[in-house]
Amino acid sequence: LQACEHFYIVSEPIPGLQALPVLRVPDECAYYKEDAGKMMLGAFEPKSKPWGMNGIPESFEFDQLPEDFDHFEPILEAAVNRMPMLAEAGIHTFFNGPESFTPDNAYYLGQAREMDNVWVAAGFNSIGIQSAGGAGMALAQWMEDGAKPFDLGDVDIARAQPFQRNRRYLKERVTETLGLLYADHYPYRQKATARGVRRTPFH
Numbered sequence: 001l002q003a004c005e006h007f008y009i010v011s012e013p014i015p016g017l018q019a020l021p022v023l024r025v026p027d028e029c030a031y032y033k034e035d036a037g038k039m040m041l042g043a044f045e046p047k048s049k050p051w052g053m054n055g056i057p058e059s060f061e062f063d064q065l066p067e068d069f070d071h072f073e074p075i076l077e078a079a080v081n082r083m084p085m086l087a088e089a090g091i092h093t094f095f096n097g098p099e100s101f102t103p104d105n106a107y108y109l110g111q112a113r114e115m116d117n118v119w120v121a122a123g124f125n126s127i128g129i130q131s132a133g134g135a136g137m138a139l140a141q142w143m144e145d146g147a148k149p150f151d152l153g154d155v156d157i158a159r160a161q162p163f164q165r166n167r168r169y170l171k172e173r174v175t176e177t178l179g180l181l182y183a184d185h186y187p188y189r190q191k192a193t194a195r196g197v198r199r200t201p202f203h
């Protein structure tokens with residue numbers, strides 16, 4: 001796993017703002033939610049910021065990271081164009097928190113290879129709340145029955161290879177994977193970063 005910074009802002013209260021549907025604009029890497037009379041705007045920017053390469057402090061738990069306005073500015077600029085009321089409303093909160101990413105943007109579920117009877121549900125790539133019910137149910141049934149309740153190939157931790165512990169590989173690769181959350185998910189998409197870590201003898 002590799003941590004990455006995830007950014008969102010919450011506006012000041014906007015007079016007259018009522019409940020709105022959640023909006024995702026993948027082309028602008030942005031999501032919007034109405035939140036108690038304020039607008040929340042979050043981003044899955046194309047080039048993300050990995051965090052914690054020199055270790056994560058023992059005491060770090062659900063904490064905030066420093067804001068980085070320059071990094072968020074392109075998203076905000078497009079958002080103000082999309083939702084002009086954001087230009088009028090001030091920013092109440094600028095939030096930056098780390099999240100856990102995997103090299104292929106799919107979470108790790110299943111039995112750890114190295115230890116008997118240790119089960120993993122981790123690396124939720126920013127959709128851990130959204131996925132919790134299903135991932136929990138699937139893993140519980142898998143633990144109970146000793147067999148996957150349905151096809152979980154794309155999230156099975158068995159796909160992880162030892163070379164993927166390489167820290168430079170992880171850091172480079174997650175600069176890309178966070179941004180891919182809002183990219184086209186076509187089959188067999190090849191990642192562009194951290195190439196050449198493993199080569200065949202023919203190479």
Ligand SMILES: Cc1cc2nc3c(=O)[nH]c(=O)nc-3n(C[C@H](O)[C@H](O)[C@H](O)COP(=O)(O)OP(=O)(O)OC[C@H]3O[C@@H](n4cnc5c(N)ncnc54)[C@H](O)[C@@H]3O)c2cc1C
Nearest residue numbers: 006061097098099121122123124125126127128129130131
């Ligand atoms: C800013 C931000 C916005 C997000 N927005 C969304 C969203 O809109 N939708 C969505 O689906 N997801 C969102 N997420 C992602 C979601 O919060 C995570 O994917 C999810 O919380 C991960 O759950 P988890 O159980 O894997 O890990 P965590 O929630 O991190 O839980 C791990 C737990 O393990 C505990 N722990 C750690 N070390 C030890 C130890 N040694 N011994 C015992 N306990 C330990 C920790 O205290 C913690 O309680 C967001 C995350 C961030 C940071």
